[in-house]
Amino acid sequence: MASSLINSHASSQYGENPVKKGEVRLNEMGSEVVEGYTCKPKDYDPNRAIMHYKTLLLLCDDERCGKAGKDNRAAHLREIIKDMGLNKGENRIKISRTGCYGACRFRQVCQVTENTQANGNEKNNAIWLKHTHQFSDDQWKDIFTKLSEDTVLTEELDSEVFIPMKVYE
Numbered sequence: 001m002a003s004s005l006i007n008s009h010a011s012s013q014y015g016e017n018p019v020k021k022g023e024v025r026l027n028e029m030g031s032e033v034v035e036g037y038t039c040k041p042k043d044y045d046p047n048r049a050i051m052h053y054k055t056l057l058l059l060c061d062d063e064r065c066g067k068a069g070k071d072n073r074a075a076h077l078r079e080i081i082k083d084m085g086l087n088k089g090e091n092r093i094k095i096s097r098t099g100c101y102g103a104c105r106f107r108q109v110c111q112v113t114e115n116t117q118a119n120g121n122e123k124n125n126a127i128w129l130k131h132t133h134q135f136s137d138d139q140w141k142d143i144f145t146k147l148s149e150d151t152v153l154t155e156e157l158d159s160e161v162f163i164p165m166k167v168y169e
């Protein structure tokens with residue numbers, strides 16, 4: 001029988017920590033995970049819709065950004081999002097880890113994207129945050145609140161947190 005019930009993404013990192021015998025774990029889609037895997041669902045449905053998100057944060061976890069950040073920073077941020085009740089529903093914030101963007105000088109890089117196909121806020125789409133490994137939990141909570149309330153980040157946060165972008169000839 002079940003000895004624990006936890007969210008796989010809150011406790012795994014790239015295939016580490018597979019489900020052990022007797023453990024019941026749910027993946028990010030709410031499906032029970034097969035023993036020996038970190039996210040493979042027991043009841044596989046190839047047509048199952050993916051879970052809606054309003055905001056997707058793409059957090060670089062490659063060599064240099066990963067070293068700058070805390071161990072499993074993405075999992076830590078997911079826990080904060082869960083505590084805030086923003087891990088599901090209309091205003092869900094999803095966090096995914098990425099490889100190197102070629103912008104390591106700004107580590108730990110985080111790209112904010114908004115689901116403009118649904119209820120995402122266009123004004124918060126394609127915004128890049130820098131040195132996010134230096135953000136406190138309270139700063140992240142403030143950002144998550146602003147994103148969920150559709151507050152425009154560039155109007156509210158210090159310009160120092162944003163990565164500038166330009167066209168090079």
Ligand code: FES
Nearest residue numbers: 060065100101104
């Ligand atoms: S390792 Fe993150 S941008 Fe290069």
